[in-house]
Structure formats: structure tokens, C-alpha cells
Amino acid sequence: MLSGIVIAAHGRHYLVQAESTKLHCVTRGKKSDIAVGDIVNFKHTSPDQGVIESFAERKTLLYRSDQYKSKLLAANVTQLFIVVATEPGFSDDLVSRALIAAEAAGITARLLLNKTDLTDLLPKARERLKLYEDLGYPVHEVSVRSHPTETIATLNPLLKGHSTILIGQSGMGKSSLINLLVPDADIATREISAALDSGKHTTTFTRLYMMGPDTDIIDSPGFQEFGLYHLTEGMLERAFREFKPHLGHCRFYNCHHFNEPGCAVLTGLDNNEIASMRHALYRQLVHEASQKLY
Numbered sequence: 001m002l003s004g005i006v007i008a009a010h011g012r013h014y015l016v017q018a019e020s021t022k023l024h025c026v027t028r029g030k031k032s033d034i035a036v037g038d039i040v041n042f043k044h045t046s047p048d049q050g051v052i053e054s055f056a057e058r059k060t061l062l063y064r065s066d067q068y069k070s071k072l073l074a075a076n077v078t079q080l081f082i083v084v085a086t087e088p089g090f091s092d093d094l095v096s097r098a099l100i101a102a103e104a105a106g107i108t109a110r111l112l113l114n115k116t117d118l119t120d121l122l123p124k125a126r127e128r129l130k131l132y133e134d135l136g137y138p139v140h141e142v143s144v145r146s147h148p149t150e151t152i153a154t155l156n157p158l159l160k161g162h163s164t165i166l167i168g169q170s171g172m173g174k175s176s177l178i179n180l181l182v183p184d185a186d187i188a189t190r191e192i193s194a195a196l197d198s199g200k201h202t203t204t205f206t207r208l209y210m211m212g213p214d215t216d217i218i219d220s221p222g223f224q225e226f227g228l229y230h231l232t233e234g235m236l237e238r239a240f241r242e243f244k245p246h247l248g249h250c251r252f253y254n255c256h257h258f259n260e261p262g263c264a265v266l267t268g269l270d271n272n273e274i275a276s277m278r279h280a281l282y283r284q285l286v287h288e289a290s291q292k293l294y
């Protein structure tokens with residue numbers, strides 16, 4: 001049996017890189033429980049095609065979900081970079097959802113502030129990011145277009161030895177960043193489309209780019225919405241870092257931290273130790289989780 005890494009996924013079709021060759025693989029039956037980043041064992045069915053027989057134990061697994069189902073996003077990721085910019089404005093909701101997803105999956109998270117060349121807008125962006133810095137998430141300032149060399153120098157040491165997933169809203173400069181870090185990214189993307197989408201280019205894929213023997217970058221499109229319906233209330237309360245000192249100090253052991261008397265989390269909110277925006281998101285996520293239909 002041969003082994004390789006899944007570099008793109010589309011339904012139950014996968015592009016697997018094994019040494020220097022890329023194969024179009026499928027799973028047996030209707031199963032599609034393999035994600036980008038999975039290490040798989042496969043058998044050849046033709047020189048450039050194969051069948052996946054099994055996958056290796058995962059270090060981490062990232063999901064996104066809606067009311068109806070959860071979807072595997074990427075396996076074996078060790079860190080998540082959230083790309084934001086001075087312009088257009090970024091969504092706190094999306095940033096926090098990504099951070100919660102990272103916490104729940106046990107993945108390190110960092111924020112990249114791009115377009116620092118737009119100096120007029122920089123103080124405002126820094127001020128908005130302070131909330132996350134205070135929570136202990138590092139913020140790295142870059143300018144992909146104006147200071148590419150410095151951007152590479154900042155990011156390469158952070159990327160080395162990691163499998164990093166990049167997420168960001170449209171317009172933040174994520175594509176520019178990928179193209180800067182992975183010089184053949186465009187070629188690789190065309191190869192993936194040709195192999196998995198029969199050249200239609202209609203679908204955007206989550207794709208993995210190898211940067212070195214133990215370093216890769218995963219680009220994931222479509223993060224306009226980041227559903228976290230799969231997280232339970234217990235997982236959610238632990239994924240909000242700032243709740244940690246308060247957990248276990250509520251009057252009721254099964255406190256939901258909504259409006260219960262003697263709730264330590266709500267006391268933290270009143271004392272400004274917890275930002276109201278974050279507590280509101282916690283409420284929203286618990287609500288979403290209760291709407292789950294699977």
C-alpha cells in the first residue's frame with residue numbers, strides 16, 4: 001500500500017500527492033470522510049488514479065457546520081492564520097468564530113493584519129485588534145503588496161514546521177498572500193481544477209500547498225459564514241479564553257451563563273473582564289448549537 005497527503009477535496013474525489021506525483025483518488029462506496037491534510041493509504045487503479053483504503057490517525061480536525069450537517073474542513077492543521085486588513089473593515093463575528101473553532105480543535109491561532117501601508121487606517125485597525133491581543137492571540141502586521149520582502153521575513157519563521165490554514169474574508173489580501181508565499185500557487189490551482197472539476201473552474205477548493213518537507217499552507221475559500229453548530233455548550237464555554245478564570249465559580253454547577261443569579265461569567269462581563277461582543281457571540285453560538293438538526 002502506498003501513502004500520500006490529500007491536497008484537495010471535492011465531494012468524494014481527492015487529489016493525493018505521493019512523492020512527486022499527484023493522483024486522482026476516490027473513496028470506496030459513498031464515504032467522504034477524508035479531508036485536505038489527511039495522510040492516506042491508497043492502491044493504484046491506473047497510473048494516475050487510485051482508491052483510498054484508509055487514513056492515518058489525525059493530529060487535529062477542523063470542521064464547519066450549519067443546521068443540517070457538519071463538514072470536514074482540514075486535517076492535521078497545527079495553526080490557523082486569520083487574515084484581516086486595514087481596509088475593507090473586518091468582521092469581529094468572523095474573527096471570533098475562527099478563534100473559537102481553533103480553540104475547540106486545539107489549534108494555535110494568530111491574526112495577520114495586512115495592508116499596513118494604508119497608514120491612515122492603521123490606528124483604527126490596531127485598536128480593534130487589541131481585544132484579541134489582550135486575549136493572548138498574537139497579531140502580526142504585514143503589507144503583502146507594499147512590503148513583500150518584509151512580509152515573507154515575518155511569516156516564514158512562523159510557518160516553518162507547521163501546517164497552517166489561512167482564512168479571511170474577501171478582499172483582505174489572502175490570495176495575494178498565498179501567491180507571495182507559494183510562487184507556483186496559480187499553476188497548482190489550475191492542476192487541481194483540471195483534475196477534480198473537469199476544468200470547469202466553477203468550484204473553489206480547499207487546497208494544500210507544500211512549502212517544504214514539514215511545512216504546508218492550506219487555503220480555504222468561502223468563509224463568509226462560519227457555522228459552528230457542531231460545538232456543544234460545554235465546548236463553547238471552554239473555547240472562550242476569557243471565560244476560563246470564571247468557570248467553576250458560578251452558583252449553579254450547570255450554569256449557562258445567560259442570566260442565572262450568582263453567575264461568575266456574568267460578573268466578569270459586568271466588571272469588563274469579558275467584552276460584551278464576545279459574550280453576545282457566546283449566546284448566539286449556544287443558540288445555534290441548540291438548532292442543530294443532526
Ligand SMILES: Nc1nc2c(ncn2[C@@H]2O[C@H](COP(=O)(O)OP(=O)(O)OP(=O)(O)O)[C@@H](O)[C@H]2O)c(=O)[nH]1
Nearest residue numbers: 114115143144145146169170171172173174175176
Ligand atoms: N494597499 C494594499 N493593498 C493590498 C495589499 N495586499 C493586497 N492588496 C489588495 O487588496 C485587494 C484584495 O486582494 P486579494 O488578494 O484579491 O484578496 P482576497 O482576500 O484573496 O480576496 P478574494 O480574492 O475576494 O477572496 C487587491 O486589490 C490587492 O491588490 C497590501 O498589502 N496593501
Ligand SMILES: [Zn+2]
Nearest residue numbers: 250255257263
Ligand atoms: Zn455562569
